Amino acid sequence: MGSIPSEEFNSSFHALLFPFMSKGHTIPLLHFARLLLRRNFSVTLFTTTANRPFIADSLSGTAASIVTLPFTVSTTNNDIPPGIESTDKLPSMSLFFEFAMATASIQPHFEQALETLPRVSFMVTDGFLWWTLQSANKFHIPRLVFFGMSCYSVSVFREAEMQGIFRGPQPDDELVELTRFPWIKICKEDLEPSSRNAEPGSIPYEFNVKSVGASVNSYGTVVNSFYELEPLFVDYLKTTNTSHKYWCVGPLCLADDVGSFSGTKEPxxxxxxxxxxxxxxxxxxxxxxxxxxxxxxxxxxxxxxxxxxxxxxxxxxxxxxxxxxxxxxxxxxxxxxxxxxxxxxxxxxxxxxxxxxxxxxxxxxxxxxxxxxxxxxxxxxxxxxxxxxxxxxxxxxxxxxxxxxxxxxxxxxxxxxxxxxxxxxxxxxxxxxxxxxxxxxxxRMAVQEGGSSWSALDHLIHELCGKK
Ligand code: UDP
CATH class of the missing domain: 3.40.50.2000 (Glycogen Phosphorylase B;)
Incomplete structure (x- = not known):
């Protein structure tokens, strides 16, 4: 299928985006929001009170709507100070898993808001917000996952996991060849110790089970990458699990022009x-x-x-x-x-x-x-x-x-x-x-009209919204 001019898409299409509460996970989805707005979509972004200003500022001047939901992090031993709504503000990243698990408290508010929204064509929510799949299913909305990782890293982790490299008897720093990609050698230390050593029942373990499980059961994944950057790994992901779709629509940072400074005082x-x-x-x-x-x-x-x-x-x-x-x-x-x-x-x-x-x-x-x-x-x-x-x-x-x-x-x-x-x-x-x-x-070629990422977004929209 060739590329389709943006006018062919109907402005009544409505996408819902819910980024995770960290800059590295929010910024690419803000770029994605711009891409969809340019294709005449209505876009609604979900966030929490403390994260709203950054999002509102980034999307000022666009037609995106922002819905703010309450989020009170409550953990068993209160080690995350009240008012922290972003991992960037955590006293230590060792609290990441507790924080991410606590985001489930947003789910009832999210569902209340979904009841009031006009028809949603699809939602793109962060892979860490696993509970959004349940909500998506309840409201019959296809959920696409955004993970913010390359196809290379997803493929390498998947193959290493299947080969049992992270649980093998070898020393942590011993390199092991991946059977599927023999030119790649990795070691246990390539994986975070908190994930590597997570015991069943622990918070990191439960979180990984929930987020990976919800991802594979979602409609597909939106990837901030482009085909020409990692063709082997895009093809690998597309062919090894055909029930889950991957769309490389990046680089998302090219979705809007690099701003030349417009403020009053140059930094x-x-x-x-x-x-x-x-x-x-x-x-x-x-x-x-x-x-x-x-x-x-x-x-x-x-x-x-x-x-x-x-x-x-x-x-x-x-x-x-x-x-x-x-x-x-x-x-x-x-x-x-x-x-x-x-x-x-x-x-x-x-x-x-x-x-x-x-x-x-x-x-x-x-x-x-x-x-x-x-x-x-x-x-x-x-x-x-x-x-x-x-x-x-x-x-x-x-x-x-x-x-x-x-x-x-x-x-x-x-x-x-x-x-x-x-x-x-x-x-x-x-x-x-x-x-x-x-x-x-x-x-740059990938995101231009007719380029691989441009066409991937066309396909995604056609598949989920149908033709006019
Ligand atoms: N960033 C920025 N200004 C800063 C620090 C970070 O614009 O002073 C942006 C950076 O351009 C990137 C994001 O924040 O888009 C950081 O994401 P990345 O995945 O590189 O790392 P993380 O912060 O998630 O570890």
Missing amino acids: KWMTWLHQKKKCSVLYVAFGSQAEISNEELEEIAMGLEESMVSFLWVIRKKDWVLPKGFEERVEGRGMAVREWVDQREILNDERVGGYVSHCGWNSVVESVCGGVPMVAWPMMAEQHVNARMVEEELKVGIRMETCDGKVRGSVKREGVSKCVKELMEGERGIQLRQNVKVLARLA
Whole structure:
């Protein structure tokens, strides 16, 4: 089927989106909302009180409606302070599973709201909000899952699970070949210890069972990726479980233009960046959830200082302490930013030539779209597998050197300095930059009319809404 011009779609189609309460899960669905609005859909976004301002701000000027639901996190031992409605604000990510389980308290409010809405064509809800499948079934609405992972990582985890790699007797860091994809080797440490060691009856175990179970029983999955980025893995997912559909409709970050600054006072980092030469600045950022010890921060800082490269570093948390005198010593050459930045704008700036990334999937996709190669320093969730994809599969980055060579090993300043110099000044950096620029072009083609992601969205709409 060829692509269908947007006018063919009926504006009475209504999609309902419910992102999980974290920036990394919300941002791509906001982009998806824009895509649907552009196809003449009515879009209703569900969120909770504290998360509403971010969503309302991002979608201001659009016709999207926002429904706000109450959410009171109540856990058995009250270890999540009252008023926290987003994982970005949790005192520790070790509370993630308790938080995610507690979202089920929203279900009655969600269903009350569903009763009042005009007919819904389909809902796209986050994979962590497993209980939305029950509601979808009750109201006869097809539920699509949004997981925010690549097809590569879903395929690798699925195959590793089937091979029993995570429960095998081998040491945690021993690499095992995947039978289905023999060029990929992974180890137990590629999976989060909390998931790897989850015992039946524990909160992580129950959460995984619920969210995976609800996902496979949902109509399909919307993926923030594009076919040309990972064709083998898209095909694998589509053919190994034909009762569950996958639609690669990304990169979602290309759904709207990278904003050129329109406020009254240009942020300091922007003014600083604009004075730099093409491809000369290393961007350093670890997403919206990373937890980094002061020892690691010191090693990163000292590594950046020793490397002599120019860098823009986003310091996410107020309690992240940089070494004494660091900012004075690197003044002019390096800048530490302690505010929310427009990451897409930075990664699309021609002055940025490399990115030290935690490999959150959005950040990987945004870096690919910006044509920026990476030093991959994964920390949690599926980021270790993303880092493998970046280095081994896509060949657009290098892994951060760890002092003992282990997947979850600590970093030392010498390793940091060596890796960033290799990326910014070395032969390998030149090759990686060429590779990522090819993918950046393919990404743009995928979202253009007739491109693979454009057509995937056409198919999704036709399948779920039918023709006019
Ligand atoms: N982000 C941003 N500004 C910041 C920090 C993060 O725009 O100062 C965005 C980033 O562009 C990405 C998202 O937040 O879209 C982070 O998602 P990712 O999957 O990379 O990592 P997570 O935060 O979920 O670990």
